[in-house]
Amino acid sequence: MEEQFYTYQYPHPAITVDCIIFGFDGQSLKVMLIQRKSEPFAKMWALPGAFVDEAESLESCAERVLQKEGNISGVYLEQLFTFGLPSRDPRERVISVAYMGLVKTADFELIAGNDELQIEWRDISEIPDLAFDHSQILQTAIDRIRGKIRYQPIGFELMNAKFTIPQLQQLYEAILGKSLDRRNFRKKLLSMQILKQLSEKQQNVAHKAASYYEFDRERYEVLMKEGIYLELV
C-alpha cells in the first residue's frame, strides 16, 4: 500500500463515529457489539465504528457503519453525544461522535469485518466490559433512549409498516426495563391518534388475534408542527 501523508499547521485530532445500534427481537433489547482483532484492546468487545472520511458527513459515516456491519439502510438514526477526553484512545487524540439507532435484529445479517473477530447482538442486561470509553458511551445511549421514548414515537418506524399494540408495548417495556399496564398503554396510544388501524389481524396465534396498526406519520407531523407535546408513557 502506498504511503501518503497529510500535513497541517496545527495539531488535528482524529475523528471517529461510533454506533450504538439497539436491536429489538420481539422480546428484549439488544445492542450490536464487535470483538476487536487488533490492538489496542485486542479481543475486547467494543461498539462498531469508523474513521470519518474526508468528504462524508457524520451521519453518512454512521450510515456507512450500519451498511458495513449489517447491510441495512434507512433506519432511525440520531446523534447521541461527542466524546473527546484527550486520553480516551491510547494511540493518539481521537474524538468520537456517537450515533445511536434502533433496528429489528431480524433485518440484520451480522458478518464480522476484517478488523473484527466476532460480531453479535448482546442483551442490554449482559454487557461485558468494553474497549476505550465504550461502556460509558453505551450507558449514555441507554439513558438517552429511555428518556426519548417517553415523548417520541421511537420504534414506530422500526416496526416496519404494521405492528400490533402489544408488540409495541413489548418494545417499550424492553427499553424502559419495566412493565406497563396493558390497558392504559393502549388507551393512551390510541387517544393521541397517531395510529391507523388496518383491517388485517394476526394469524395462527394460540389466542385472540391482535389487529395490526400502522404509524400515521402525517398526523404525527401535524402534531409536532403545532408544538403538541406527546407523553407516550
Next chain:
Amino acid sequence: MEEQFYTYQYPHPAITVDCIIFGFDGQSLKVMLIQRKSEPFAKMWALPGAFVDEAESLESCAERVLQKEGNISGVYLEQLFTFGLPSRDPRERVISVAYMGLVKTADFELIAGNDELQIEWRDISEIPDLAFDHSQILQTAIDRIRGKIRYQPIGFELMNAKFTIPQLQQLYEAILGKSLDRRNFRKKLLSMQILKQLSEKQQNVAHKAASYYEFDRERYEVLMKEGIYLELV
C-alpha cells in the same frame, strides 16, 4: 512566529468548539455574538469559538472560550450537538462541537478579542445572519433550551444563591417566549419541593417584597436518583 507542522497518515479534520452563551438580564434572553475581523465571513457576526487544543477536553475548551470572552467560570454548560457537514467551512474540513450555557449578563464584562471587531449581547428576537452555519447552530440551541427548561431546573443555578419566584418566572418566560400564569407557576414549583425559602426578603421595591429562595440541590439529586420526572412548565 515559528512554523511548525503536524503530519498524519490519514486526513484529519480540524475541530472547533463553538459556544452559544445565553444571557439573562432580568428581562429578556440574549445571546453572545462576536463580529469577525478576518476572512472568511469577515465583518459578519458569529458565535464565539476556538480550535480545540491538543491536550484539553471539549468541555475545557468551551470553558476557555467563556473565560476568554467574559472572564467568568463555573456556569451551567452543556454539549449541544456536533456539526460536521464537509462544506460548512470554506477553508478546510472543520467539525464543530457546540456547547451552550446560560449566564447572567451582569456577570460578564465583554471585551472583544484579537480576532473580533466587536462582542455583544444580542436579543434572541433580533439576530442577524450569522457566519458559517451558526444561524442553524443557534436555532438548534434555542430549541434545545426551550425543550430542556420544561423538565430540568435550568437557571436555578445561574440565579446565584438566592432569587425570588417572580424573577425565576421572568427567566422562564424569556426562554419560552410566552407568559405563564403567576399563581400556577408558583404552585407547581413549590409542590416539587426543590426550593428552600430563605428568611430574607426583597428590599426597596415599590410594592410587596418577594421573599428569596434558593435551589435545594440535595433534594433535586434525590428526585433524579428516584427517576422522578419533573415537569416544571
Next chain:
DNA sequence: TTTCAATGCGTAATTATGACACAAAGATTG
C-alpha cells in the same frame, strides 16, 4: 364444547392542570 391465554373495552377513584378571585405587603402620593 370446554379450556386457556391474550386482546380489547369500560369505569371509578385519584391526581394534575388551568383559570381566576381575593387578601396582604409596602412604597408613594395627596
Next chain:
DNA sequence: CAATCTTTGTGTCATAATTACGCATTGAAA
C-alpha cells in the same frame, strides 16, 4: 396619615389526565 397603586402570595373550583382494575371477547388447542 389615609388613600392608592403595584406586585406578591393563598385559595378555590371546574375540568382533564392518570392510574388501577373488572370483565367480556376472540380464536386456537385440548
